[in-house]
Amino acid sequence: MPTYTPPLRDMQFVMHEVLKVAEEFKALPPHADVDAGTIDAVLQEGGKFAAEVMLPLNLGGDEEGCTLDKTTHAVTTPKGFKEAYARYVEGGWAALSCDPAYGGQGLPFVVNQNFYEMMNSANQAWAMYPGLSHGAYEALRAHGTDAQKKLYLPRLISGEWTATMCLTEPHCGTDLGLLRTRAEPVPGAPDGTCRITGSKIFISAGEHDFTENIVHLVLARLPDAPAGSKGISLFVVPKFLVNPDGSLGERNAIYCGGLERKMGIHGNATAQMVIDGAMGTLVGQPHKGLAAMFVMMNTARLGVGNQSLGLTEVAYQNALAYAKDRIQMRSLSGAKARDKPADPIIVHPDVRRMLLTAKAYAEGARALLNYCALLLDKEQHHPDAKVRADSAELVALLTPIAKAFVTDNGWTATVACQQVFGGHGYIHEWGMEQFVRDARINMIYEGTNGIQALDLLGRKVLGDNGASLKKFGKLVAKLVEEEGVSEKMAEFINPLAYLGDQMTRFTTEIGFKALGNPDEAGAAAVDYLRVAGHLVFGYFWARMAQAALRAIEGGSADPFYAAKLQTARFYFARLFPETATLMRTARAGAGVLMDTDAALA
């Protein structure tokens, strides 16, 4: 069974030595007193919860899965899941970064980010139950009526209830414009009260035995709705109706009709939801449901990147331990463990390549996702409107990268870590194949990685004529300027500066071609996103190298900093050069893909 040690030192490095979050928090009134010590103490406890309560349930949860009683529509989660959730609620973890006005602890998103990373390492399937609640909390907080907020937010924050996002239908996932679920206003009932009818699929945490009630946020069409995506409204549809005093009323007509048999995340109930005239109330404006839902969606996309960060980290830790323990063959450059019949496999260069790939991707992702969380904190709480707007713009740019680049890398990394185990990696009991299967969904849900690429190139980059990309480019240029004369930083700064220079021309070129033929953007988008991802990871790896060098120059002999430099070196030498190919293939043009009707007949 896999083991897991919360990477607290690495988190502290990113938060306190690279991003210096506590200094940033001083400018944010609600977080002005949040210091490094507080954050570290919370995360230490959070890490214990992940490692001691959640991790032991991960392998068994995968084996057992969830079961549906077709008569009662009740879902039983794997052994121990329910009890772990009770401890989660008891510990107040659901409230971590929620609004104190509704009972939250009001800690920064940065704290939540790192706590969720650990939960994802320990048990992604389990972490999805509270994770979905958090997204619904944010959508209701942003768009709910006062009555809805009063009724639902405190119970979501306490964890007494959980929530879901009910978007997908059998015939529509990406294309929500095709959505068919109907909402009929109830005559005589308060404004926005409707009866909802339809079928939803792929509803994560859609039914379970953790809580008495489940709050479903459901997309549906009102009778007068325009066709397409501009005619979709958002409703809150609780499993049990809620009386004005918050007590539970009758069972609502929304129930689980089936559970999907799927590749991974077996411990999470992926439900088919039958909605048969269920009572719901409108959230936000009629026909503006997608906008309200996107509040959840954007958080969810960062959350999905974080899931793959968690899996990459835990897969890495286990592969590293195995590589030190497993003896097999001698080093090509002469026996290293002469007292043993063979050397530990970590002596083999290619085993190190696989391990370092996972390590470099995990640590790059951790820096990026902490940075995004910090931007969210600034977007919400900075007193300067310009800073809030800039933060919002930058996090919008980085979100598709944090989702797609991190989950594609997480796939590569978990597969590499599985490979370190040889044949044992294919066997369930070692847990490595589960990490791979779980990681696979992260490239698909909350908008496939192909959709993220279109979002990045089409909306976020070309949509504003490269303005937000230029903002990120300025950060890169500033770092290059700061460190351009440092000999020790040259190996990190030079490739970054080179790519930074190329990026504008590369983007302009694709943008120009796309003006003539929009399929040119579609043909280049996926490779473009990976180039942008390396620009971002290159930037954070250079900043991490910078922080490590400063510590060493400041007299620290902690091998932690040497480790950071070695990993940065590996990243720039072995992973970053992928951009050489990607810039070529992104430029290959749409014709080679689209003039293929004979080939794809």
Place this chain on the structure above:
Amino acid sequence: MPTYTPPLRDMQFVMHEVLKVAEEFKALPPHADVDAGTIDAVLQEGGKFAAEVMLPLNLGGDEEGCTLDKTTHAVTTPKGFKEAYARYVEGGWAALSCDPAYGGQGLPFVVNQNFYEMMNSANQAWAMYPGLSHGAYEALRAHGTDAQKKLYLPRLISGEWTATMCLTEPHCGTDLGLLRTRAEPVPGAPDGTCRITGSKIFISAGEHDFTENIVHLVLARLPDAPAGSKGISLFVVPKFLVNPDGSLGERNAIYCGGLERKMGIHGNATAQMVIDGAMGTLVGQPHKGLAAMFVMMNTARLGVGNQSLGLTEVAYQNALAYAKDRIQMRSLSGAKARDKPADPIIVHPDVRRMLLTAKAYAEGARALLNYCALLLDKEQHHPDAKVRADSAELVALLTPIAKAFVTDNGWTATVACQQVFGGHGYIHEWGMEQFVRDARINMIYEGTNGIQALDLLGRKVLGDNGASLKKFGKLVAKLVEEEGVSEKMAEFINPLAYLGDQMTRFTTEIGFKALGNPDEAGAAAVDYLRVAGHLVFGYFWARMAQAALRAIEGGSADPFYAAKLQTARFYFARLFPETATLMRTARAGAGVLMDTDAALA
């Protein structure tokens, strides 16, 4: 449930229009009369068996898996598997390319290659049961005593019995030198009769209900064996002892002690074998067991590449059908299916990219594996010793590429095809996630892909100072010379010629560094293999483009040829440029991997 149409036309193209196998067979006495019509007729029937008998059992076999009765040690295979095997035997399929002296049909390996591709597409887990028999047949035929051949070959060829390879032990997979299973000569028994004791793991098809007997080929150490890999002998250890007249004697002390729970190929029984003083007879010379086993192993490595070719093809076919059927969003360049509420997703450039990736990898692999099979036919039967030796050398060079490059590509391809399905790709009933899980083992077993890379670079290339690589290089140079002036071939020939030119310098450079530090070879090997793989695929794609252009110039209006050109164009524009990055990362040197003790502490 997935569907499958045997790609007979594509096979015929490779065999008859690119490789012209029937002309080559004229020089091989036993195959001189094998014409295209005969081959095509056999494969048509073989395709029916795969599509009609094996495919319908694939999804259910994955769900059900194999079960072990711990009391009787009997294994039950999934519903329908046993009956399908009876039909396989009845159809004479086991005998296809086996020696007529023992009851085989004596057809060329090329025929077997294509038949197995179809079996692998239809049901890899099932195909492994007869697949392992075929490897054992070859090892016994090459190294067995006359008595062993007489006793075992006819029954393996008829399919009456199956066979296994028992190599791996819990503490040794790659490093068979660590093997502990013991063989004690039985006093008074004929020479080479031993009692074998030990534990084996990961034994594919190790126990089942298909046949009355199972013939295990077991590696073990004789009492006087030198330590390490030079002290390993090969034994034949039948499940039931065999009387001299071929009838079954008593149950031998080799039995299944457990079945592995694993990521995929659930329909195949991956057995832990307990060998408790079982009677076995020596195959080949004492202490030379590895050499004898390598006869099986080399065939098995080509067979594993073929498994991933099969999976790539079937995943492609299903993803293509889905992409034409599933409607979602409009084309970026304007609605294409105005009569429908959205366009079929095949209008999206990135969906085409994913489909064409799978198609180009499948067709490249088919050309390579047919070429390898042809080389095996020539190695066995060509009257000219020089041709036999050259063929053997070339197939030895290409084997690690056919194993590792094709299975890595198969992974990329099946994952891409799964991605085409969006969320549905993660759901079991569509079958796509099974292709991915099954494809994963192919990168691990029969020598991990990392081991293949060391075999290629260390033994096959640097080991003979690049002589066999130069032989392949001459084929490339010849093609470049033939087509260098053709304007229509330029887009295929130019990149190939460029890589061909680079390859010598690239190899010499790594070889030179490896002389100083063998870890340099280990650090470069995996990327080197992929570069070599693209040289080989580039060569075959150029030959396929050449054959297609000739057909078009000859007046053919068959869109099949236009399809080949479109796919070749895609391959060179979007897949082949990976070499730009690989040549850079392969040259990054060992230091960046090995000077990482702090990072990997």
